[in-house]
Structure formats: structure tokens, C-alpha cells
Amino acid sequence: MKHLRKRSFAALIAVFLLSLAISACGGGQQQTAGGSTPPQQNEQGGGTSPSGSNGKGLIALSHKSLNYYAFVAMQEAAKRKAEELGYQFEASVADFDSAKQTNQFINFISKKPAAIISDPNDSEGLVTAIDKAEQAGIPVAIFDTPTTGGNVSFTVAFDNYKAGEMAAMEIVKRLEQKYGEAKGNVLNAYGAMSSSAWRARKEGFDAVMKKYPNINYLAMPAEGDMRKTQDVALNAIAKYKTLDAVHAPSDNPAMGLYExxxxxxxxxxVGEEGHVIFVTIDAEPIALQRIQEGWYDASINQDCVAYGELVIEMLDKYTLKGQKVPIETYKNDSYFWKEAPIKEGQTGPHMVIDPYVIDSTNVDNDAHWGNVAWNKYGLRY
Structure with missing residues (x-):
């Protein structure tokens, strides 16, 4: 993050905590990240950003939430790519309410958009709405959370299980460097099991930990909530006095571990006596900053910017020209990961972007999504 302006992240966290409290009290009110222009409000609770003319038509986003930085970055990436390619863009936000998202999605169908994109809150529950879009001749693309059915033009997602494995192995590697073997108290303040992503990350982490019997593995439920994660860590420290390593499945709850x-x-x-190994998943800007400053050891990257860009790119390049997204290896040097396979999935062409490790050796690379969102998009907590 060589271009990241030095700021007080404690102040940013305080603002972020306040915004979460406001969103919890405000129901469906849309959040916008600081540093970006708030979109106009529409009747569905999202933002609209017309390109000045009809252009190629409307691309509508049915989003699950803006309560996490990663979700804001996904929406911003999709908006920018859509406008770059000549589309209007409009978004609705469901605030993790599956019924609300389904209604918002169906409402978009009546606007006859060129396409609808979505990050489903409920992988199964949104299928009915996707079927209605197909009946209306409107293609659908999905990012982040794959659906269990429906005819989907393109899906791009993440290997959450592998990310959990990689996070655990980063901890094991550092324990071995410190002690000559993998041992000590390792806290995993895992997320809500109702989330397929967090569940898969825990399963991957668990699978690695089982291989090391000398690790006292403390898997404790924290629901992916910052305050609950902080309480879990405080309870573990009270019981065991010291921890050798800590992990949270996303950077938002990981702030609780830090506190x-x-x-x-x-x-x-890192390098100081008594350092607690600290590894997260997602690689938001705050994680990159704390790796740079030495507080975190590593974060496993989930490319949230690529999600938004890729669904728009594939719709524009193939689907909206009447072609199927090809089953091949996608290549793009602008991304740190460079290439990813597109395979035939349950619902149609499906790309899985592999996770990768960000640590002190590569944290400054401009291609990381956290650096793009912070430095190029200007998204703030």
C-alpha cells in the first residue's frame, strides 16, 4: 500500500462502528463509503448512476448488503465497469434480508434491464427470481455467492475452503519458525455457520489444525461480529493467559481480535517478543495497512474488485451479444492472480478465483483489490 495515506485507523474504526450501529437502527437505509459520492436514492433502496443517455441499456445490481467494506467495493467495481462500457447502472440493497432481495430482484425485471447481476443472500431462495428473469428474456450473472439453480449466464466466486486452509497453514508455518514445531494456543473466532462462505472457511481451517496434535486449537463461535469476536478473544486470553496465534474469517470481525x-x-x-501471530481472510485495506505496519502477519486475498468487473465484462463481451461465455482459462494481467479457469458449473459457466497470500513481501502491489479500492476508488471506512 505504498500510496496509502497515513491515517488513524483507530478513528476510522470508530466511525465504522458508528455506521454499523446506525445501519442496525435504520433498517433498509443504504450506506455509502466515505470518500465516494453518495448515489441517488431510488424506491428499491439502492443507487442509480445514469451515464447521461440510454447507451446500451440498464444493468441492475441486486446486492445483499453494503454493511461490509468488501460489499461496497464489489458494487463500486461493477458500477465503474458498467459505465465504462456504456451502460446505465442501478443498485438495490437487501440488508441481508432474503425476501427483500427477491422482491427487489423481481422489481428490476419490470424495468426491462439489459441484465441483472446479484450477490445472493440466499443461494437457493433467489432461484425463483432468476427463473422469472429468464422467462422475461433478461440474462443474470452472479458473483461471490453461487446459486443452487437457475440459468445463470456467468458466475464468479471464491474457493472459501482453500482460503481457510491457507490461513491455517500461514499460522502453522510461523509457529514452526518460532518454536521449531507447530504448537501453542491458536484461536479461530469463526463466523456464522449460516453463511456458506464462513462455514467453508472454518472447515478448511479445521482440516489443517487436525494435522497438528500439539496445537491447542480454540475454535470459538463469534458469528462474524466485531464485538462478539472481541469478547471471544478476551475470554480466551482470560482462560489461557496468552495466545500464540489468532484468526478471524473476515477483516471486519478481525478488528475485534486487534482490539x-x-x-x-x-x-x-512481528518480530517483537510476545507477538501473537495474526492472519485474516479477505485482505481489505485495513488488513494491508496492518501488515505494512507489522501488526498482522498475513491476509488471504479474495478479489472483491474482480467480482464486480468480471460479471459486467462477461455479460458485455459474450451474453449480450448472444454468445455463451466460453469454457476456457480466463487471462488478465491487470489482476495479481493473472488467470482463472472457467468451467461448466451447475448453473452455467463458473469461474473460481484462487485465494493467495498477502504478507510483508508483496503488500505494496497495486493490483491487490484492497489497494485498488483505497487508492483508485477512494473508498474509506
């Missing part, structure tokens, strides 16, 4: 270590005077930088 717990700070509160108990166990927050030490």
Missing part, C-alpha cells in the same frame, strides 16, 4: 490484544497489552509487532 482484544490491544486491551490486554498483547498487541506486539
Amino acid at each position: 482484544a490484544l490491544k486491551q490486554t497489552n498483547q498487541l506486539k509487532k
Whole structure:
């Protein structure tokens, strides 16, 4: 993050916590990231950003939430790519309400958009709406959370299980460097099991931990909530006195781990005596900043910017020209990962972007989505 302006992340977190509290009280009110222009409100609770003319038509996003930085970046990437290619863009936000998202999705059908894209809150529940879009002749593309059915023009997702494995192996590697073997107290403050992504990340993490009997593996439920994650960490520290490593499945709840270590005077930088190994998943800007500063050891990258860009790219290049997305290896040097296979999936062409490790050796690379969202998009917490 060589271009990242030095800021007080403590202040940013305070603002972020306040925004979460406001969203919890405000129901369906849309959030916008600081530093970006708030979109106009429409009757569906999202933003509209006309390109000045009809252009190629409307691409509508039925989004699950804007309560996490990653979701804001996904929407911003889709909006920018759509407008770059000459489309109007409009978004609705369901605030993790599956019924609300289905209604918003169906409402978009009546607007006769060129296409609808979505990050489903419920992989199965949105299928009915997707079927209605197909009946209306409107193609659908999905990112982040694949559906269990429906005719989907293109899906791009992430290997959450592998990400969990990689996070665990980063911890094991550092324990071996420290002790000569993998041992010690390792806390995994895992997310809500109702989330297929967090469940898969826990399963991958668990699978690695089972291979190391000398690790005292503390898998504790924290629901992916920042405050609950902080409480879980404080309880673990109270019981075991010290922790050797900590992990949270996303960067938002990981802030709770950071605060717990700070509160108990166990927050030490990499290389300092008493440092608690700290590994997260997602690689948001705050994780990159803390890797750069030495507080975190690593984060496993999920390319949230690529999600939004790729669904628009594939719709424009293939689907909206009457062609099927080809089953081949996609290549693009603008992404750090460079290439990813497109395979025939349950619902249609399906791309899975592999996770990769960001640590002190590569954190400054401009291609990481966290650096793009922070430096290019100007998205703030």
C-alpha cells in the first residue's frame, strides 16, 4: 500500500462502528463509503448512476448488503465497469434480508434491464427470481455467492475452503519458525455457520489444525461480529493467559481480535517478543495497512474488485451479444492472480478465483483489490 495515506485507523474504526450501529437502527437505509459520492436514492433502496443517455441499456445490481467494506467495493467495481462500457447502472440493497432481495430482484425485471447481476443472500431462495428473469428474456450473472439453480449466464466466486486452509497453514508455518514445531494456543473466532462462505472457511481451517496434535486449537463461535469476536478473544486470553496465534474469517470481525490484544497489552509487532501471530481472510485495506505496519502477519486475498468487473465484462463481451461465455482459462494481467479457469458449473459457466497470500513481501502491489479500492476508488471506512 505504498500510496496509502497515513491515517488513524483507530478513528476510522470508530466511525465504522458508528455506521454499523446506525445501519442496525435504520433498517433498509443504504450506506455509502466515505470518500465516494453518495448515489441517488431510488424506491428499491439502492443507487442509480445514469451515464447521461440510454447507451446500451440498464444493468441492475441486486446486492445483499453494503454493511461490509468488501460489499461496497464489489458494487463500486461493477458500477465503474458498467459505465465504462456504456451502460446505465442501478443498485438495490437487501440488508441481508432474503425476501427483500427477491422482491427487489423481481422489481428490476419490470424495468426491462439489459441484465441483472446479484450477490445472493440466499443461494437457493433467489432461484425463483432468476427463473422469472429468464422467462422475461433478461440474462443474470452472479458473483461471490453461487446459486443452487437457475440459468445463470456467468458466475464468479471464491474457493472459501482453500482460503481457510491457507490461513491455517500461514499460522502453522510461523509457529514452526518460532518454536521449531507447530504448537501453542491458536484461536479461530469463526463466523456464522449460516453463511456458506464462513462455514467453508472454518472447515478448511479445521482440516489443517487436525494435522497438528500439539496445537491447542480454540475454535470459538463469534458469528462474524466485531464485538462478539472481541469478547471471544478476551475470554480466551482470560482462560489461557496468552495466545500464540489468532484468526478471524473476515477483516471486519478481525478488528475485534486487534482490539482484544490491544486491551490486554498483547498487541506486539512481528518480530517483537510476545507477538501473537495474526492472519485474516479477505485482505481489505485495513488488513494491508496492518501488515505494512507489522501488526498482522498475513491476509488471504479474495478479489472483491474482480467480482464486480468480471460479471459486467462477461455479460458485455459474450451474453449480450448472444454468445455463451466460453469454457476456457480466463487471462488478465491487470489482476495479481493473472488467470482463472472457467468451467461448466451447475448453473452455467463458473469461474473460481484462487485465494493467495498477502504478507510483508508483496503488500505494496497495486493490483491487490484492497489497494485498488483505497487508492483508485477512494473508498474509506
